[in-house]
Amino acid sequence: MDSAALSGVWTDLIGQEQVVATLQRAVSATESDGSARAMTHAWLITGPPGSGRSNAARAFAAALQCRVGGCGECNACATALAGSHPDVTVIRTEQLSIGVDQVRELVRRAAMSPTLGRFQVLVVEDADRITERGADALLKSIEEPPARTVWLLCAPNAEDLVATVRSRCRRVELCTPSTAAITELLQRRDGIDEVTARFAARVAQGHIGRARALARSDAARQRRAEVLALPSTLTSLGACLRAAGELVETASADAAGVTAELDRREREELERSLAGATGTGGGARNIKQRHAQAALRDLDEQQKARAKRLQRDSLDRVLTELTSFYRDVLIVQTGAGADPINVEQFDQVERIAAASTAESTIVRLDAILQCRRALETNVTPVLAMESLLISLSTTR
Ligand SMILES: [Zn+2]
Known part of the structure; x- marks a missing residue:
């Protein structure tokens, strides 16, 4: 395993050289062609928890936006990696599921042309949590994708996804990174001393995030x-x-x-926005009050979940x-x-x-x-x- 070979946006994808090679080939195909024709529009990135699925998706998104395929230094790379690129949308959920409304919002975004970047990239970190109705909504966008739209779905196993969605994605599979590779990453990226890095990498059993938490x-x-x-x-x-x-x-x-x-904070924000909606009289106010109560109930449920x-x-x-x-x-x-x-x-x-x-x-x-x-x-x-x-x- 040669992690020294990884550079630019791919640097931290330790132990995933094969996946990186596949993604790099896809990126350079779009460059040499000068168009999006060669691009696969839906990718499924799978791998065990902690192997770096969302990092791989972000790196790929950055490389697609970068003029030189993921240098790691230009503005496109930096903003895509940091989650602030206008044409990279990352959906991460703390809920148990991703519902149809959320997916529809994404599909609307997917239909838009990129504003600054080369592609409109949509990353769904927990695609296994998309509900069946959500998957139906997603399917249409994956089947007839706009030319410059790329979906990056992440999940532990391909089997966790609805079959109709799964079968339309090109799949790449991350492996469990080795203890040595995680030790090296903790030292290089997070500045952890060698003894602690070695300990954390050993006991985290291939889970990079867990190793980092234990080390720090x-x-x-x-x-x-x-x-x-x-x-x-x-x-x-x-x-x-x-x-x-x-x-x-x-x-x-x-x-x-x-x-x-x-x-x-979420409750305060919601209450503020609801308070801004009062001030009308009669029946309209009653309707608004009912809406407000429903919105607060929804928030309450989401927070409990x-x-x-x-x-x-x-x-x-x-x-x-x-x-x-x-x-x-x-x-x-x-x-x-x-x-x-x-x-x-x-x-x-x-x-x-x-x-x-x-x-x-x-x-x-x-x-x-x-x-x-x-x-x-x-x-x-x-x-x-x-x-x-x-x-x-x-x-x-
Ligand atoms: Zn770049």
């Missing part, structure tokens, strides 16, 4: 250590229930920490850490040659490994998988976590 935050490292200390403390039913309650509470606090200020998703993301990180712990336990139990992830907790890993069998570890890993699935449905987080920790309990 004492609190994140501390939280991770607490989660890894959990398995040894699950010695009674009471301990399991208590720990589950604490995990969910912490996850809610995490979510609230992110949303509190945002919620308040966002908090719920953030809480779920936080619990999902807990499950990822626990999976890595029991993976290490299984390595010890089976004598498999793989390197342990949790070197710092190795005495605890060895203790649990000695006190249980490989079969029971596989059952525990399966319980973590089931918990992850349960959290994606409407099971309350507390119940899902209680049930998991009881399965992990050392009394079993």
Whole structure:
């Protein structure tokens, strides 16, 4: 793997040389041709969480706008990468789904000619969250695209997309970047010292964003250590229930920490714009009041959905850490040659490994998988976590 070969807007796409080569070829085809004829109008960028899907999409968008295919230095490159280029629209959602109204808005944009740039580029970061009605609205634009419009859809797996949309996209697939590549990136891009970068890259298991968060935050490292200390403390039913309650509470606090200020600002803005609409008399005022109430209710629902998703993301990180712990336990139990992830907790890993069998570890890993699935449905987080920790309990 030769990350030195990446330059310009592609620099940070470590370990993705093949994808970069494909995208570069597409960009240079539009240049040599001088037109947009050679361009594929809909791309699907897939790859595991943390592999850099949205970074790849942004780099591609920048390269398409750049006069020399993604130098990384000109104004087009800089604004496209920063998200302020007028002809690059990036949709990132904190909601659980992207509805038909949002997609229609994008489709309207897609129909417009670029104002300054060479292409009208639309990036949908969580295309797997587009609803079925949204996908129908999208389909028309992908089927008969304007000459200079390019859609860049990002999703973990191609299968997460509606088949009709998927089949009309050209697909590129990112791989999980290596520990060495992430270590190098953290040092070069984020100025992290080598020891910390190495640690963060190892324990983040190929997730670049997670590695960066762990490298930069004492609190994140501390939280991770607490989660890894959990398995040894699950010695009674009471301990399991208590720990589950604490995990969910912490996850809610995490979510609230992110949303509190945002919620308040959004509500203030909406109230201000609604207040500006009063001042008329009679029946018109009643209608406006009803509209205002509906708008506030909508906002309230969106904010709740966002908090719920953030809480779920936080619990999902807990499950990822626990999976890595029991993976290490299984390595010890089976004598498999793989390197342990949790070197710092190795005495605890060895203790649990000695006190249980490989079969029971596989059952525990399966319980973590089931918990992850349960959290994606409407099971309350507390119940899902209680049930998991009881399965992990050392009394079993
Ligand atoms: Zn450039």
